[in-house]
Every structure is written in structure tokens, then in C-alpha cells.
Amino acid sequence: MSNLTTFSYFILGAYLNVGKLQYFYFSITALLYFVILFVNTSLIVIICVNRSLHEPMYMFLCSLFVNELYGSTGLFPFLLIQILSDIHTISVPLCFLQIFCVHTYGSIEFLNLAVMSYDRYLAICSPLHYKTQMTSNNTAILIIVVWLYGLVKFIINLYLNLRLTLCGNVLNSLYCQNYPVVKLACSDTKVNNIYGVFGIILSLVVPLFPVLFSYMRILKVCFSGSKEARQKSVSTCTPQLVSLLNFFFCSSFEILQSRFDTTSLPSALRIFMSLYFLMMPPILNPIMYGIQMSKIRNVYKRVLCSNISCRRSKA
Template sequence: MSNSTPFSYFHFGAYLNVGKLQYFYFTITSLLYFVIVFVNTSLIVIICMNRSLHEPMYMFLCSLFVNELYGSTGLFPFLLIQILSDVHTVSAPLCFLQIFCVHTYGSIEFSNLAVMSYDRYLAICSPLHYKTQMTSNNTAVLITVVWVYSLGKFLIALSLNLRLTLCGNILNSLYCQNYPVVKLACSDTKVNNIYGVFDIFLSIIIPLFPVLFSYMRILKVCFSGSKEARQKSVSTCTPQLVSFLNFSFGCCFEIFQSRFDTTSLPSALRIFMSLYFLMMQPILNPIMYGIQMSKIRNVYKHVICSNISCRCSKA
């Protein structure tokens, strides 16, 4: 029978000794976190404060931006502390809290993008029935289901992990992840592994079906419709499709580096693969949607111009 100890903390073995460069990395990471918080919060405020943007598509975008803040907050404050620390450890409760935040963030992101693709399918393929089907109540219900579904199903995985008997506390990663913790167990992990596969199916495969269905139907309409209809469809769907593909790549990187031995890869590449999942999406989404969506862009310009004219009149 394996010796086991109830560990009160975890140690991270993936951090490099960068010496005085730690202050440089701390500054860069702080600026990155500030940009993410600023752009996502700005777009949330703009959507909430302008009634012209109180449409289903923008409400789903608001939910997406809230999730970007949620996922980033689950990583960046922790990462900043670890960069400045000489001893890379975290208490067990905080580690499991981070696991919950990181994994529910991923599930919410996929589910939200799936709902957004269905919204675009209705708007483009069934425009006459769009307003009757995508009402404000239905929109609120869909957003609630996305969050409750994602948070609820991972609570089961987390409760299974908390029951494991661990025979080590060294995680070969930059932050707390679910599968590396399971690999430390010396008790039976059969149930955890089975539910882990089931959770991936619920988080990734199920949202993939409405995405594929919606964009196949949208492409069909694009090729059979007029040039103007094609341009409108492409302009509204491109950001969502790019966002979905980008996040899918990020998830593949995260799954690959957490489940396979990547010690033969350069350390910079391993760090990039580990953090891409949580860093790129919160930056890409607000910038891409802010630039691509003309309605958001116009409201943003109006807000800036109004503030500038107000200050000039006071001066």
C-alpha cells in the first residue's frame, strides 16, 4: 500500500529561475492584465449602458466579456504573485479554487460561443422568426443555462478530486490544473478518469454540434444568397468563428501539455502552450468584436467624443 500524506500545499516545478528578470516579467504581465481588465470592462459598460445594444447578440457578447474577466482573474493575480516569489507554492484550498475557475471558464467560453452561433443562425437563416424566438426572456434563460450548466457539472469533478488520496504535491505546471492533481493520486482514480472524459464531452463535444450545424447552414445561405447577404453574413460571423477556432487551439495546447510529457520541448514553448489558453482569448475577443462590430464601434466613438466635448465646454 502506498504511503500518503494529507498535503496542505502544492509546489510548482515549471517555474524557471530568471533572477532579476522577474521584475520585467512582472511588469509585462501586469500591463497585460490591466489591458484585459480595461478593454473587457469598457465593452461590458458600453453594452449595459446603451439601450441600442440591448439585443441578444450583444447580451451574449456581454456574457462572453464577463467570462474573460472571470478566467483572467483566476490566473493573473496568482501568476503575478508566483513571478515575484522565490518559493512557488500555493495552499491546497486556493489550488482547488483555481482549478474550478480555470476549467469552468473554459466550459462557459465554449457554451457561450455555441449559443452565439445559434443566435446568428436564427438571425441569418430565419430572420422572420428571429424576434419571436430570441426574445429578451429567452436570451436571459440561455445565458443563465450557460453559466449554471458549466459551473454545476464541474462541481462534480471537483468533489471527486477532493476525495483523492495524494502521494505527492509537486505540479509540473505554472498554475493549478485538474489532471496534474489527479496524476498525483495513489488511490483509485478510475471514477475521476471516466468522469473526466465525460466532462470533456459535455464541455467541448456537445457545444461543437450547434456550432457546426449553425455555420453549415449559414454557409449554405451565403452561397445561395445575394452578394450583399454574403457580405453581411461574413461580417457578423467572422469574429465568432475566429474566436471559436482560437479558443479550440488554446484548449488543444492545454490538454496536450497537461497530459503528455513535454520536457523535450523548449521551456519558452511549454510556457506559451500553458498560458495561451487563458491569455489570448481575453485579449483577442474584445479587440476583435470592438473593431468588427460597427454598432459597438460607433457607440464607443460617441462616448469618447461626448466626453471630450464635455471637458472642452467645462474648460
């Protein structure tokens, strides 16, 4: 049995003493979490309820929004409690559960975006074969693979961490992260470090290949096609490109602040880097897709107008 069991909790050392401002920060964080819940849940319901949106692209979007609810729920309720608390601790089981949620969220997010880029490649570059290749069964299989890939990959990581002997319980972070826990170990962490690098390659580099391949082919079609085809391709792919770039920066922030010494940076910047990974994609993606994609926008308007007319008739 590892010395992990000698600690019943971890201390989170990155929280600042904000005094009376804690209620202000609590309100802002609660509002952000409410926005994330509302916009993601709304779009999931709209896609599931309307048969006109039961297409591969929207099913992948639905998977993306579910993952963003999953990831943000792994952080925000805990963060709200910590903001109001004077003692910033977390039990060992809850810490490892949070690590599991946060890291599987990251893997699933990027792989989901990679599958979405491949879907757009088929739709734009092979439109005649799109319906035969991207069938309902194939779409379901891809979504299942995306989720199983992210979950199984990190179960191995979690097992390796639970075997470590820890010589401390102070984490210099706002929430539990994998590498800061590994750095507390006084036993051999060679296997953990090797698998950690391997995990980054599996999570970021491997999905990057279909992304690069898909968008290189899409750009080729855009430049060789008509003006109308270019406009349609650009309008379809813009949200995904923005999501990919945004998530790339999120991942870079996460890796930098967890694996390197960032104590020389201002506290506000470190907090921003720590939270950006779990805060911006769940807010940005549903709003951007909801505004950019005319089919979702039209269904949303129709639902909203029908609700307003129903209220007027009741009045």
C-alpha cells in the same frame, strides 16, 4: 478522510529561475492583465448602459466578456505574485479554487460561443422568426443555462478530486490544473479519468454540434443568396469564427500540456501553451468584436467624443 489533508500546499515546478528579469516579466504580465480588465470592462459597460445594444447578440457578448474577466482573474493576480516570489507554492484550498475557476471558464467560454453561433443562425437563416424565438426571456434563459452548465459540471469533478489520496504535492505547471492533481493520486483514479474524458466531451464535443449545424446552414445561405447578403453574413460571423478557432487551439494546447508528457518541449513553448488558454481569448475577443461590430464601434466613438467635448468645455 483523504490523505489530501496531509499536504497544506502544492509546489509549482514549472517556474524558471529568471533572476533580475522577474521585474520585466512582472511588468509585461501586469500590463496584459490591465489591458484585459480595461477592454472587457469597457465593452461590458458600453453594452449595459446603451439601450440600442440590448439585443440578444450583444447580451451574449456581454456574458462572454464577463466570463473572460472571471477566467483571467483566476490566473493573473496569482501569477503576478508567483513571478515576484522565490518560493512557488500554493495552498491546497486556493489550488482547488483556481482549478474550479480555470476549468469552469473554459466550459462557459465554448458553450457561450456555441449559443452565439446559434443566435447568428436564427438571425441569418430565419430572420422573420428571429424576434419571436430569441426574446429577452429566452436570451436570459440561455445565458443562465450556459453558466449553470459550466459550474455544475465541474462541481462533480471537484468532489471526485477531493476524495483522492495524494502521494505527492509537486505540480509540473505554472498554476493549478485538474489532471496534474489527479496524476499525484496513489488511490484508484478510474472514476476521475472516466469523468474527465466525459467532461471533455460535455465541454467541447457537445457544444460543437450546434456550432457545426449553425455555420453549415449559414454557409448554405451565403452561397445561395445575393452578394450583399453574403457580405453581411461574412462580416457578422467572422469575429465568432475567429473566436471559435482561437478557443479550439487554446483548448487543444491546454489538454495536450496537462494530460501528456511535454518535458521534451522547450520550456518557453510549454509556458506559452500553458498561458495561451487564459491569456489570448480575453485580449483578442473584445478587441476583435469592438473593431468588427459597427454598432459597438459607433457607440464607443460617441462616448469618447462626448467625454472629449465635456473636458474642452470645462477647460
